[in-house]
Amino acid sequence: MLDLPDPGLYRTTQPMPGHEAEFPAGVLVYIGQSKNGGGKFVVRPSDNRRNRWYWREPTTPLRSPTWAKTLKPLPSEGFYTLPETVEFEGGGRWVKNAIVELGYNGSGQGILFVGEWREDGTENALYFSDRGLLISDEMLERLVWAPILPVRNGEKG
Structure with a gap:
């Protein structure tokens, strides 16, 4: 089992290897858990309504514990x-x-x-x-x- 962070909001501190354009350093991301048992994923915000971010497909599977350890956890909105x-x-x-x-x-x-x-x-x-x-x-x-x-x-x- 991969050692990955809990679901929640994070700030990237390094680009995600293999996905540098989608997940550069210094952006807001959400780590989630697939409902179908497909593992954890990472996604950028889609739109903001009433001071809160909403998330949509596509998501990217999170399979790199090394990169995940570089994420800065953030308090919930x-x-x-x-x-x-x-x-x-x-x-x-x-x-x-x-x-x-x-x-x-x-x-x-x-x-x-x-x-x-x-x-x-x-x-x-x-x-x-x-x-x-x-x-x-x-x-x-x-x-x-x-x-x-x-x-x-x-x-x-």
Whole structure:
């Protein structure tokens, strides 16, 4: 059995041998497990909706434990709290423990979107912009998961 990473998000640090054009260094990838028992695979993101990446065929079988060991694991997309206040040049800030949504750019760099409550809105809901703040890996590693659960249309929270 091959020693391969768990399913999840990763950033490549080296090109994938034999697939250098599809998987160069410095890109976001997802490692998945085939449902039909075909082993693990790697895939690049297809499209981004509401600050989250979606994945599609084609996928590439992952058979190189050596290359897999060069992948940098990344926290899951979703909701977190800030570990510290973030001050902006020119004024403004996001306060410690603010609820943020974590997403990524195509290079696998973390992007934060702060939760905003709209005073003039009619719904009691947080709003997350489609424009975020690129963050360092150091801050990415210190984010604290916020257990905000999804609710499907028609369900009560």
